[in-house]
Amino acid sequence: MSQDLLSRIYNSFDPFEPLPAGDPAYVDCAEVRGDTNILVDLGNKILRSQRMVCQLYTGHRGGGKSTELLRLKDHLEKNGCVVVYFAADEDDIDPEDAEYTDILLSCTRHLLEGLKDADPKPILGWLGDRWNDLKELALTEISFENLSIEAQITQFAKLTANIRAIPSERQKIRDKVNPHTITLLNALNEFIEDAKRKLPKGKTHLVAIADNLDRIVPIPKEHGRTIHDEIFLDRAQQLQGLNCHVIYTIPISMVYSSRASDLRDIYGDPQILPMVMVQTPEGQTDEVGIAKIIEIITKRINRTDINLVPDIFGSMEGLQRLCLMSGGHVRNLMLLVRSAIDYIDALPITDRAIQRSITQARDTFRRTVEQEEWELLAKVALDKQIDNAEEYRKLLFNRCVLQYVYFDADGELQPWYDVHPLIKSIQQFKDAVANLSQDKIEQQ
Amino acid sequence: MKSEAIDWEQDLPLDADEAYQSLVRSLRRTDGFSLLFVRCSPIQGEQIITDIGNDLKDKNIQVLELKESIENLYDRIAALDDLEHLNILFIKGIEQSIFAYEDREGNDINLRSLSPQYGGTWHDVPRVLGHLNLSRERFRDNFKFCIVFLLPEFALRYFIRRAPDFFDWRSNIYDFPTEKALVDQESFRLVSDGSFDEYQQLTNEQRIAKLCEIKSYIDESTDPTRTSELWAEKGLIHAAAKEYEEAIASFDRVLQIKPDDHQAWNNRGIALGILGIYEEAIASYDRALQINPDEHQAWYNRGYALGNLGRYEEAITSYDRALQINPDEHQAWSSRGYALGNLGRYEEAITSYDRALQINPEDHQAWYNRGIALGNLGRYEEAIASYDRALQIKPDKHEAWNNRGIALGNLGRYEEAIASYDRALQIKPDDHKAWSSRGYAFLRLAKFDEAFASFEKEMEFNEGSAYYDKACYYAVQNQIDEAITNLQKAIEIDSEEYLNRAKTDSDFDNIRHDRRFQALIQ
Numbered sequence: 015m016s017q018d019l020l021s022r023i024y025n026s027f028d029p030f031e032p033l034p035a036g037d038p039a040y041v042d043c044a045e046v047r048g049d050t051n052i053l054v055d056l057g058n059k060i061l062r063s064q065r066m067v068c069q070l071y072t073g074h075r076g077g078g079k080s081t082e083l084l085r086l087k088d089h090l091e092k093n094g095c096v097v098v099y100f101a102a103d104e105d106d107i108d109p110e111d112a113e114y115t116d117i118l119l120s121c122t123r124h125l126l127e128g129l130k131d132a133d134p135k136p137i138l139g140w141l142g143d144r145w146n147d148l149k150e151l152a153l154t155e156i157s158f159e160n161l162s163i164e165a166q167i168t169q170f171a172k173l174t175a176n177i178r179a180i181p182s183e184r185q186k187i188r189d190k191v192n193p194h195t196i197t198l199l200n201a202l203n204e205f206i207e208d209a210k211r212k213l214p215k216g217k218t219h220l221v222a223i224a225d226n227l228d229r230i231v232p233i234p235k236e237h238g239r240t241i242h243d244e245i246f247l248d249r250a251q252q253l254q255g256l257n258c259h260v261i262y263t264i265p266i267s268m269v270y271s272s273r274a275s276d277l278r279d280i281y282g283d284p285q286i287l288p289m290v291m292v293q294t295p296e297g298q299t300d301e302v303g304i305a306k307i308i309e310i311i312t313k314r315i316n317r318t319d320i321n322l323v324p325d326i327f328g329s330m331e332g333l334q335r336l337c338l339m340s341g342g343h344v345r346n347l348m349l350l351v352r353s354a355i356d357y358i359d360a361l362p363i364t365d366r367a368i369q370r371s372i373t374q375a376r377d378t379f380r381r382t383v384e385q386e387e388w389e390l391l392a393k394v395a396l397d398k399q400i401d402n403a404e405e406y407r408k409l410l411f412n413r414c415v416l417q418y419v420y421f422d423a424d425g426e427l428q429p430w431y432d433v434h435p436l437i438k439s440i441q442q443f444k445d446a447v448a449n450l451s452q453d454k455i456e457q458q
Numbered sequence: 459m460k461s462e463a464i465d466w467e468q469d470l471p472l473d474a475d476e477a478y479q480s481l482v483r484s485l486r487r488t489d490g491f492s493l494l495f496v497r498c499s500p501i502q503g504e505q506i507i508t509d510i511g512n513d514l515k516d517k518n519i520q521v522l523e524l525k526e527s528i529e530n531l532y533d534r535i536a537a538l539d540d541l542e543h544l545n546i547l548f549i550k551g552i553e554q555s556i557f558a559y560e561d562r563e564g565n566d567i568n569l570r571s572l573s574p575q576y577g578g579t580w581h582d583v584p585r586v587l588g589h590l591n592l593s594r595e596r597f598r599d600n601f602k603f604c605i606v607f608l609l610p611e612f613a614l615r616y617f618i619r620r621a622p623d624f625f626d627w628r629s630n631i632y633d634f635p636t637e638k639a640l641v642d643q644e645s646f647r648l649v650s651d652g653s654f655d656e657y658q659q660l661t662n663e664q665r666i667a668k669l670c671e672i673k674s675y676i677d678e679s680t681d682p683t684r685t686s687e688l689w690a691e692k693g694l695i696h697a698a699a700k701e702y703e704e705a706i707a708s709f710d711r712v713l714q715i716k717p718d719d720h721q722a723w724n725n726r727g728i729a730l731g732i733l734g735i736y737e738e739a740i741a742s743y744d745r746a747l748q749i750n751p752d753e754h755q756a757w758y759n760r761g762y763a764l765g766n767l768g769r770y771e772e773a774i775t776s777y778d779r780a781l782q783i784n785p786d787e788h789q790a791w792s793s794r795g796y797a798l799g800n801l802g803r804y805e806e807a808i809t810s811y812d813r814a815l816q817i818n819p820e821d822h823q824a825w826y827n828r829g830i831a832l833g834n835l836g837r838y839e840e841a842i843a844s845y846d847r848a849l850q851i852k853p854d855k856h857e858a859w860n861n862r863g864i865a866l867g868n869l870g871r872y873e874e875a876i877a878s879y880d881r882a883l884q885i886k887p888d889d890h891k892a893w894s895s896r897g898y899a900f901l902r903l904a905k906f907d908e909a910f911a912s913f914e915k916e917m918e919f920n921e922g923s924a925y926y927d928k929a930c931y932y933a934v935q936n937q938i939d940e941a942i943t944n945l946q947k948a949i950e951i952d953s954e955e956y957l958n959r960a961k962t963d964s965d966f967d968n969i970r971h972d973r974r975f976q977a978l979i980q
Contacts, residue, residue, distance in 0.1 A: 017487075017951055021489065025490070029628070030491070031598075075623060103592055231583050345626060356481075357480050357483075366470065370472060373469040374472075376469065378618060412622060
């Protein structure tokens with residue numbers, strides 16, 4: 015088999031591009047993700063609602079959130095919405111200590127850039143009022159009034175970028191801006207109102223989707239709280255205060271904080287994208303889930319003239335093993351296939367190459383888990399449940415524990431949790447399970 | 459193609475050569491952006507950059523060496539010249555930025571790891587990593603080349619824990635194992651009067667119980683000497699469980715109380731060395747040796763760390779100091795030989811191995827390395843004798859069987875060479891180099907069927923090399939068509955490697971005049 019084909023397959027399993035809406039490689043996994051359908055769950059709420067809705071979306075890193083959100087954007091646009099989707103990046107969020115202000119400034123910047131027809135005057139007016147304060151912080155010497163409208167808009171982007179660029183100035187800029195977040199929010203809403211008045215024909219809703227907010231690294235704050243609590247709970251009122259429909263992505267660990275019920279009270283139930291169920295809670299291989307994963311692989315390879323087994327993969331057993339070890343997590347799957355190809359000179363991908371790829375991925379988990387966490391992991395593996403405690407949030411955040419859902423006998427949707435299948439063969443984990451089972455026997 | 463049954467519970471780690479091969483494949487196949495992480499020592503890193511340069515000549519390669527702490531890697535890369543033609547960018551020294559971060563956290567430059575930072579805890583984020591984590595889209599959208607991070611173990615852990623989203627976009631991790639772990643563990647054992655052995659035997663529960671006990675003693679203790687002893691013990695318990703970050707933090711607590719505790723400086727150095735933080739380790743040994751210049755173990759460890767940085771001359775000086783104090787330290791003689799060999803000073807290396815083996819004739823690694831040095835001098839008979847000694851002690855050392863075969867082949871003793879390769883392949887059936895060498899040995903004996911079978915087997919593990927070998931096989935038999943076809947296939951897989959080899963390989967002398975051959979190697 016030619017090297018070109020191998021290279022093409024290798025490059026098609028890239029871990030870093032979310033699929034655009036309508037991409038032929040997309041596989042609808044709703045039935046093995048507990049019938050979660052973003053178009054119905056988040057989309058319809060927006061399309062049917064009379065008032066503005068603010069919703070949260072979450073799931074494991076690399077599980078397919080951005081791909082789903084891009085589908086949602088497409089769906090909403092086809093149903094009379096103007097959608098401003100943005101993936102918050104390093105110009106928006108401070109890598110060391112993000113604050114609510116960052117998110118507000120970020121939303122403002124992206125809406126300003128995305129809604130060209132609306133009148134930016136309210137926002138620019140706000141910036142003009144702050145100008146004298148900010149000028150002192152060496153932002154610029156020029157006078158604001160003399161700038162063209164375009165240049166004024168650029169200045170706004172610069173303001174947010176400068177907060178990031180000059181660490182020493184960061185706090186000073188924030189100190190100048192923070193007391194005025196309420197007026198900024200009002201100005202932004204005025205701008206949004208104008209944008210809504212000027213919506214193109216056939217468009218009735220305005221939606222903002224803020225992706226990537228789950229990228230904020232959890233930093234512990236006083237009293238056992240994290241930076242996530244400070245942003246998503248303490249500032250919930252402001253986050254909900256935008257005059258358009260909003261969807262924020264939040265870290266999955268937020269949903270399991272000690273204040274998870276507060277979160278629910280404020281935003282309603284957050285929409286979670288669970289992993290593709292490749293194993294049942296009883297530890298049996300789930301054939302439907304595995305078939306979905308194989309479908310994902312097949313669509314990525316996108317060649318009808320070659321057999322998946324034995325031309326691409328040496329054996330069905332090896333392929334299934336690989337699917338199982340992905341934990342039903344899409345990016346993990348991409349990574350496993352990619353690294354397996356690193357271990358062969360020519361197709362097919364042998365069992366040996368698959369096991370090497372699994373070994374390497376397992377090593378990463380060995381490096382991730384900290385000493386005291388093995389016992390917690392053993393507990394999750396036995397109970398298939400987690401507690402609302404900080405230490406479990408960390409395990410969700412770093413994907414050592416994955417969330418799945420299934421329908422029970424009564425047709426009720428049941429979330430359950432399991433340790434990542436790659437961890438299950440690690441010696442420290444096996445020891446911890448043995449210890450725990452021993453304890454249980456002694457207690458009985 | 460048949461592949462052997464796999465035990466899915468059993469890990470299949472790669473050796474350094476296999477890790478290198480997989481890195482080459484990834485770099486060759488990637489079209490555009492990718493992120494690769496290579497865990498290696500600095501000296502291995504140098505070697506990797508050189509080797510990749512030789513093996514992938516059609517790729518445009520740059521190296522970005524970070525000598526000081528930075529906050530924004532993106533801007534540093536964006537400022538490089540000629541990015542539009544770049545295929546591969548190696549980045550070394552990202553750990554400098556993590557050091558600087560730890561300095562800021564720890565305040566005291568000598569007690570850098572006072573807060574338990576090494577390995578990335580959950581307190582804070584080094585700015586450079588926080589930035590990477592948020593800017594991955596920008597990397598993907600604007601950099602159309604492979605970015606290869608060369609980093610030590612501790613820095614890799616930092617990426618996993620503190621830049622998880624950036625790290626999540628990797629294509630793979632390439633782990634270059636060293637044979638160091640064994641020796642490093644040994645070093646702890648030597649300084650701990652046996653307690654290290656004892657700690658290694660503890661079960662996980664016993665360990666935790668012991669740590670809790672020590673912790674409670676520390677909390678109660680009012681006597682600083684006692685407290686520092688407890689910290690030292692805690693450090694060793696962590697080291698025995700391979701929790702080196704915690705071990706370092708504990709040794710630092712000892713040094714806070716007793717800055718002159720050379721033992722603690724030495725132990726701290728060992729733990730740093732295992733994490734691949736060699737410069738810091740050397741600084742730590744230097745402190746130990748300032749306090750007690752007679753500590754031969756510290757001189758030895760210092761030499762070892764220097765060797766890992768490729769600073770072989772300095773390493774030799776350090777070993778010499780260790781041996782002045784204790785001439786019976788066979789490890790030091792052996793490692794000294796290794797350093798000399800790396801400098802191409804093979805005669806001296808052999809003398810050094812001889813000293814090591816006088817003291818400890820059971821050191822199979824010394825016998826093996828001695829064999830390599832002899833082979834490099836063309837003294838094949840002696841090399842074989844040296845490999846034989848290594849194999850008496852450690853019969854499953856497949857590298858020794860392999861090298862023994864090569865030495866025998868160099869003497870024209872092909873039958874014996876084949877027997878030696880067979881032994882190597884019994885132990886490691888996927889060693890494509892052994893299959894290849896074995897095939898050539900048959901070829902030299904004009905046993906063509908067996909040669910063919912061997913190259914056919916090689917095909918399972920390395921197609922490019924197997925096609926090339928088959929091309930040689932046909933060429934020496936004057937079967938020009940088949941030779942050309944196979945050479946073509948090899949070149950299709952790796953044009954650099956096989957074109958260069960074909961240009962000078964005497965196996966092709968029969969067909970060198972052929973116009974098709976001429977056209978192929980143009």
